[in-house]
Amino acid sequence: MISITETIAVPSPRTRVWEVVSSPADVVSCIAGAELGEEHEDGSFDGTLVVKFGAVRVRFGARVHLELDEDGYAGRLTARGKDGQAATRFTAEAAFRVVEDGTGSKVAMDGEITLTGKLTSLIEAGAGVVVSRMTKDFSARLVELCAGPAEPAAPGAETAPAARPEPAAPATLVARIRAWWAALWSRRSERTSQGGTA
Amino acid sequence: MKAYEAMAEAFVKEGTTDVFGMMGDANMHWMDALAERGVRLYEVRHEGSGLGMADGWARAAGRPGVVTTTSGPGVSQLATSMLCASRAGTPLVAFCGETAWGDEGAVQYLDQRRFAAAIECGFVHLSKADQAEEAVQRAFYLARTENRPIMLSAPFDVQTQDFEPGDYVPSHELLPRGRTLPDPSRIEAARELIEGSKRIVIIAGRGARRAGAGEEILELQARTGALLATTLQAKNWLCDRTEFHVGLSGLFGSKPAQELLQEADCVIAVGASLNHYTTEHGYLYPEARYVQIDSAPNVVMGNGRVADCYVQADAVTALTELNQVLAGTRIEGFHTDETRSRLTDWLEAPVDYVHEPGRIDPREAIKVLDAAMPPEFDLVLGSGHQTDFGTMLFQRSRQVTSNYGMFGAIGQAPLLTIGQIVATGRPAFVVEGDASFLMHLPEFETACRYGLPLLVVVMNDEGLGAEYHKLGAKGLTQDLAIIPNPELGGVARALGGGGATVRSAAELQAAVAEYVADPRPFVIDVRITREVLSVPYRRLWYGEDV
Numbered sequence: 001m002i003s004i005t006e007t008i009a010v011p012s013p014r015t016r017v018w019e020v021v022s023s024p025a026d027v028v029s030c031i032a033g034a035e036l037g038e039e040h041e042d043g044s045f046d047g048t049l050v051v052k053f054g055a056v057r058v059r060f061g062a063r064v065h066l067e068l069d070e071d072g073y074a075g076r077l078t079a080r081g082k083d084g085q086a087a088t089r090f091t092a093e094a095a096f097r098v099v100e101d102g103t104g105s106k107v108a109m110d111g112e113i114t115l116t117g118k119l120t121s122l123i124e125a126g127a128g129v130v131v132s133r134m135t136k137d138f139s140a141r142l143v144e145l146c147a148g149p150a151e152p153a154a155p156g157a158e159t160a161p162a163a164r165p166e167p168a169a170p171a172t173l174v175a176r177i178r179a180w181w182a183a184l185w186s187r188r189s190e191r192t193s194q195g196g197t198a
Numbered sequence: 199m200k201a202y203e204a205m206a207e208a209f210v211k212e213g214t215t216d217v218f219g220m221m222g223d224a225n226m227h228w229m230d231a232l233a234e235r236g237v238r239l240y241e242v243r244h245e246g247s248g249l250g251m252a253d254g255w256a257r258a259a260g261r262p263g264v265v266t267t268t269s270g271p272g273v274s275q276l277a278t279s280m281l282c283a284s285r286a287g288t289p290l291v292a293f294c295g296e297t298a299w300g301d302e303g304a305v306q307y308l309d310q311r312r313f314a315a316a317i318e319c320g321f322v323h324l325s326k327a328d329q330a331e332e333a334v335q336r337a338f339y340l341a342r343t344e345n346r347p348i349m350l351s352a353p354f355d356v357q358t359q360d361f362e363p364g365d366y367v368p369s370h371e372l373l374p375r376g377r378t379l380p381d382p383s384r385i386e387a388a389r390e391l392i393e394g395s396k397r398i399v400i401i402a403g404r405g406a407r408r409a410g411a412g413e414e415i416l417e418l419q420a421r422t423g424a425l426l427a428t429t430l431q432a433k434n435w436l437c438d439r440t441e442f443h444v445g446l447s448g449l450f451g452s453k454p455a456q457e458l459l460q461e462a463d464c465v466i467a468v469g470a471s472l473n474h475y476t477t478e479h480g481y482l483y484p485e486a487r488y489v490q491i492d493s494a495p496n497v498v499m500g501n502g503r504v505a506d507c508y509v510q511a512d513a514v515t516a517l518t519e520l521n522q523v524l525a526g527t528r529i530e531g532f533h534t535d536e537t538r539s540r541l542t543d544w545l546e547a548p549v550d551y552v553h554e555p556g557r558i559d560p561r562e563a564i565k566v567l568d569a570a571m572p573p574e575f576d577l578v579l580g581s582g583h584q585t586d587f588g589t590m591l592f593q594r595s596r597q598v599t600s601n602y603g604m605f606g607a608i609g610q611a612p613l614l615t616i617g618q619i620v621a622t623g624r625p626a627f628v629v630e631g632d633a634s635f636l637m638h639l640p641e642f643e644t645a646c647r648y649g650l651p652l653l654v655v656v657m658n659d660e661g662l663g664a665e666y667h668k669l670g671a672k673g674l675t676q677d678l679a680i681i682p683n684p685e686l687g688g689v690a691r692a693l694g695g696g697g698a699t700v701r702s703a704a705e706l707q708a709a710v711a712e713y714v715a716d717p718r719p720f721v722i723d724v725r726i727t728r729e730v731l732s733v734p735y736r737r738l739w740y741g742e743d744v
Contacts (some may be wrong), residue, residue: 054737054744055456085480085501108590118501125671126741133741138242 001126004094012102012146017095018098019106020146024066030141032134037061047079053123053130060086062092073098077111088117107142109135131136156169201330201358206231208334209293211368214264216240216255216620217293222268224295224306224354229677234473236354240620240648242638243727245272249279249347250610251640252287254578254617257599260408261370263290263342263617269297269354270306277317278607280347284318286604289341293318293590299325299353314349318704324352327359331366339369378493380511380519387507388466388489389523395464395487398424398531401447401476404431405469405492406513412436413518421524422466425458428449429470430589430600433579438595442659444541448475448480449734450589453744454540458532462486467505469493470515474500475603491516545593556701557727560657564591564629566703567655570710571596575653575717576618578610580630583663586732588629609637612654614647625651625717629737632658632683633722639689642719646694651717653710653721659728667731671739692722699723 009019028036031161037046044065051058058124060082069075074097082089094111112130123130206228209217214232218240221229233239242248249265250614267273273294280447280482283290297304311557314321322337336352374427392398400419405414417428422455427447428435437443442457459482469491471474477483480501490497491513496543498504520609552560571577576597581583589600599618601610615628635642635656645652659666666679687709690697696718698709706724713720736742 016206033287052743053741055460059484060480078361084484086502087479087481101265118474119481121479123738123741125739126737129739130741138225 002115002131004109004111004113004131004135006109006135006139008107008109008142009101009104009144010107010146012143013103014073014098014100014105015141017105017107017146018070020077020142021096021098022066022068024064024068026145028146030135030138032141047081051130051134053119058088058119060090062090083115083119085118088115088119090115105146189194199361200227200357201324201327201359201361201365202227202262202352203231204330204356204363205293205324205334206235206237206359207363208366208368209264209291210235210237211366212334212338213261213370215366217264217266218251218255218617219241219266219293220245220272221266222272222295224269224272224297224352224357224541225293226268227354227357228295228352228736235600236704238620240644241361242644244638245275245277246277247638247641247644248422249276249283250613251289251620251641252290252292252616253279253286253610254599254614255284255621256283256288256290256616256617257286258446258618258621261289263296263337264293265290265294267295268306269295269310270304270352271309273308273310273313273349273351278605279613280317280319281611282601282605282610283347283606285606286601286702287345288343288347289348290347291337291341292347294349294351295357296351296353298355310349310520314351318345318346320344320348321576322348322350324350324356327361330361331364335367335369335372339372342369342373351575359370377512377515378510380491380509380516382511382519383517384507384511385523388509388520391487391489391507392464392477392520392524393527393529394424396529396531398422398445398464398529399427399431399447399459399483399486400424401427401465401467401470402432402435402530403429403468403470407432407435407469409469411468411513411517412439414514416440416519418466418524421521421527423529424466424534425462425532425537427455427459429476430602432470433589433598433600434595436593436595437593438562440540441538442621446589448478449737450586451482452550452590454544456482458537458540462483462638464489467491467516471497472499472501472505476686477501491520496682502664515684519526521699551725552709552729554727554729557725558701558703559731560587560726561591562703563655563657563706563724563726564588566706567627567629567710568592568594570707570714572714575714576622576624576626578611578615578618578626578628579604580628581608581634582631583667583732583735584657584726585629585657585732586734587657590733608634610634612652613638613641615652615654616641616650619650619652620648621654625653627653627713628654629655629657632660632723633662633681633688635686636683639693640719642690642692642695645719650719652719653713654690654715654721656721656723658683658686658723658727659726661728663728666728668739671686671735686721686723690719690723695719695721697723699725701725710736 028034033050039045062079064079079092082181092113238271245267252263252265303464337348425444447744465486488505489507579600661680669676687699702708709722
């Protein structure tokens with residue numbers, strides 16, 4: 001089992017941060033290698049996540065549930081899935097809460113990931129390190145995304161509004177950065193689907 | 199004739215020329231009878247070590263090795279080495295004496311049948327003297343057909359009873375001869391699968407090497423633009439024959455190898471079981487379809503599945519037919535300048551060696567050894583953290599034996615090397631850790647006694663290297679794994695061999711040159727730094743993309 005206990009300082013108002021962390025598409029856009037899939041009637045949705053353990057790239061698919069407490073600025077995310085070889089299963093649970101912190105906010109996360117199956121012998125303790133690295137990466141992206149204005153969902157998210165505009169000539173710095181991420185993600189997705197080496 | 203004499207005679211007819219072990223009351227008659235028949239007896243210092251040597255002998259000779267013990271305590275010493283041989287699929291026969299039949303009160307009594315089951319070997323019992331020949335034949339037949347160790351347990355009172363010899367038929371005459379031909383429909387299915395692929399990887403395993411299928415593999419590789427990878431058991435095979443040799447498939451593969459292999463859309467395995475080490479449970483080939491050529495009736499791969507196209511056949515025959523049906527096929531595949539660069543850049547990149555006074559960077563030590571040891575000197579890879587360096591970094595084409603994954607016991611590799619040298623007559627060097635070498639140190643004296651051209655390179659970090667680094671990864675006290683030891687070069691000289699303790703690359707080169715000039719029992723104690731973590735450990739414990 002891998003535990004995640006993290007408090008992320010975000011220099012943005014709580015309402016803006018909540019807007020992001022309560023949007024599956026935005027949250028997914030903050031996780032490198034993640035893509036959002038189909039949304040189901042019960043409000044859950046499919047997601048995929050490509051993780052590199054050492055040089056080996058593993059694609060996980062999951063059914064994700066997100067419960068939100070709008071008034072309390074809190075939520076709970078649960079995911080259950082398996083990898084592309086169907087040799088490893090995982091469950092993940094994470095509770096999060098957005099609190100005010102001076103002029104900014106803090107996102108407190110507390111979660112656990114449990115891996116069972118073949119992969120566990122392959123990655124030993126390295127999995128915890130990989131998750132820790134991904135958490136840091138997520139934090140940086142979250143801060144970056146919250147710093148921008150509210151926008152349609154992130155690139156690569158299939159449930160994002162169909163009318164999501166392709167920024168022809170991004171005007172602001174934030175928009176340019178997001179456009180760059182969009183292009184990068186697009187390439188990653190293509191290459192991964194070919195068993196590629198991105 | 200006595201039963202023990204008939205059994206000795208039968209062993210000779212089975213092809214036994216060398217026997218490792220230790221004498222006691224319950225096997226001395228049989229050993230005496232073997233000696234009379236010209237069989238060479240290698241007296242060792244521990245029965246388990248003798249079994250390790252018989253294991254190495256069998257792997258090199260390609261036929262059953264033989265170890266012997268007396269009853270009870272002689273047998274119980276076999277445990278760890280027997281498990282290693284069993285996991286390695288080594289055919290061997292352990293001739294074990296037994297206390298008098300039915301005397302369970304005897305001081306050396308052991309329920310050897312139950313013990314054999316626990317240590318994963320087959321069991322044949324000599325219950326009556328008139329079964330003497332039959333028991334030997336059955337033990338060898340099982341060893342050959344099941345590819346595993348068999349304990350032939352013989353009460354000493356039964357051994358000394360009279361026996362009327364018959365016409366002994368050696369077990370190898372009971373085996374089918376000729377090659378297994380592939381089903382033509384399977385060859386056709388393989389052709390279709392291969393022609394529909396663009397990025398092919400051929401994985402050659404121990405079976406392909408034993409079958410002598412090298413030329414056929416290279417022809418198929420040229421036709422299909424394939425990368426050639428090997429399993430650990432065939433490490434470096436054919437690496438001097440193609441520039442598109444990617445090295446090992448698995449955790450010990452280089453970073454470019456692991457990246458390239460994940461691009462494969464087709465894997466052709468030849469004489470390789472594709473166990474979970476080779477395919478990393480299938481994760482190394484996420485998009486690939488599999489063609490598998492093997493002589494076994496069926497193989498379940500390390501990902502829990504069977505190949506998309508399984509061809510049961512002798513490797514040479516199947517590949518010859520496959521090359522014929524693919525005669526018009528030319529796939530560029532991986533055979534591009536870009537792939538060539540990715541494979542060579544990794545090797546040519548400068549390495550920032552760790553400089554610690556009086557200690558060598560293990561990567562530099564392996565580089566020196568690989569360059570200085572002539573290719574006709576066989577290599578055996580040992581155990582522990584240190585073996586990761588050699589497993590990844592030895593690059594020259596030579597006969598390589600690895601004991602990785604065979605029960606995970608330390609200390610076995612020098613024993614395997616001794617047995618291998620006895621079988622081949624060729625000099626060999628083993629690269630082993632200090633704890634492993636010291637575990638069976640007395641057997642270096644055995645090598646000296648028989649004048650074997652054995653070089654033991656001790657990668658000496660004065661500790662349990664694997665545990666040292668795992669303790670670090672877990673935030674525990676690393677010093678608990680440090681175990682100082684004396685200079686082992688001097689220890690080797692005291693035991694009757696040659697030896698040197700080296701603390702620099704230049705000293706290592708000089709010591710290797712001394713051994714190469716006059717191959718004899720020799721130990722080079724290479725003092726290595728503990729500051730370098732191996733690539734597999736960096737991947738496993740820290741998730742590094744290296």
